[in-house]
Amino acid sequence: MKYCIYQMEIVFGNPKENRKKVAGWIKQTVNEEKPDTIVLPEMWTTAYAFDDLENLADDNGEPTIAFLQDMASTYHINIVGGSFANQKDNEIYNSSVVIDRNGDVIHQYDKLHLVPMLDEHLYLTGGKNKATVFHLDGVKMGIIICYDLRFPELLRKLALEGAQVVHIVAEWPAARRDHWEILQQARAIENQMYIISSNVVGNYNHVDFAGTSMVIDPWGEVIIKGSRTKEEIIRATLKLDKVVDIRKEVPVFSSRVPDYY
Numbered sequence: 001m002k003y004c005i006y007q008m009e010i011v012f013g014n015p016k017e018n019r020k021k022v023a024g025w026i027k028q029t030v031n032e033e034k035p036d037t038i039v040l041p042e043m044w045t046t047a048y049a050f051d052d053l054e055n056l057a058d059d060n061g062e063p064t065i066a067f068l069q070d071m072a073s074t075y076h077i078n079i080v081g082g083s084f085a086n087q088k089d090n091e092i093y094n095s096s097v098v099i100d101r102n103g104d105v106i107h108q109y110d111k112l113h114l115v116p117m118l119d120e121h122l123y124l125t126g127g128k129n130k131a132t133v134f135h136l137d138g139v140k141m142g143i144i145i146c147y148d149l150r151f152p153e154l155l156r157k158l159a160l161e162g163a164q165v166v167h168i169v170a171e172w173p174a175a176r177r178d179h180w181e182i183l184q185q186a187r188a189i190e191n192q193m194y195i196i197s198s199n200v201v202g203n204y205n206h207v208d209f210a211g212t213s214m215v216i217d218p219w220g221e222v223i224i225k226g227s228r229t230k231e232e233i234i235r236a237t238l239k240l241d242k243v244v245d246i247r248k249e250v251p252v253f254s255s256r257v258p259d260y261y
């Protein structure tokens with residue numbers, strides 16, 4: 001499964017421009033790279049434009065979901081659609097969506113852990129549904145959003161449900177870049193899974209974002225890592241046999257004794 005990840009610089013508070021930018025990026029990437037799956041970052045339609053989110057947020061996933069469905073079916077690619085501000089029942093969530101090559105929505109998730117260091121909890125509402133796995137091209141996978149990375153129990157739950165790949169869509173600041181890299185490697189090693197992340201670059205609201213989007217294999221090796229500051233494509237092809245082999249070699253899951261924890 002070939003991935004192309006968009007390490008994007010978001011146009012702050014401008015969903016129309018960002019959709020145009022993403023449409024152009026997808027068209028060019030599909031023509032040049034022929035990926036199976038593409039990944040977008042967190043809050044890519046607006047960034048954390050909190051002061052105007054009520055006007056900028058999607059309404060029950062629209063128009064972003066329809067836009068991504070159109071991209072997926074036109075170019076016949078799977079889209080791990082990052083996340084976007086999404087108004088539902090008068091609350092705004094940080095919502096992600098996964099769409100398959102047919103243009104079908106196969107998974108939705110609202111960010112569970114809102115990040116206090118960026119004041120997210122003052123403007124958005126935390127997700128109210130459980131995180132679960134989904135199937136893409138026959139592989140069990142999961143998606144989490146940025147600060148969720150700090151909660152190992154969330155990724156362990158996805159691993160116990162069979163996830164072999166977890167995507168992390170993010171808007172992670174440069175100030176905590178070490179945590180970003182080390183925690184992703186730790187989650188890959190402890191859960192013996194691929195970690196695929198898409199982070200943003202640039203500076204919004206006086207926060208400098210870390211780039212450094214990554215693909216990490218189930219042994220914890222960094223297959224590829226984006227730059228700190230440049231907008232770019234991160235490419236990787238997953239070898240899913242590795243997950244099975246490593247889980248046999250170091251049988252963490254069968255060694256667990258959860259009754260004693």
Ligand SMILES: NC(=O)CCC(=O)C(=O)O
Binds near residue numbers: 042145171172173176
């Ligand atoms: N957008 C985020 O959730 C950022 C998370 C973060 O800054 C951190 O965990 O540190």
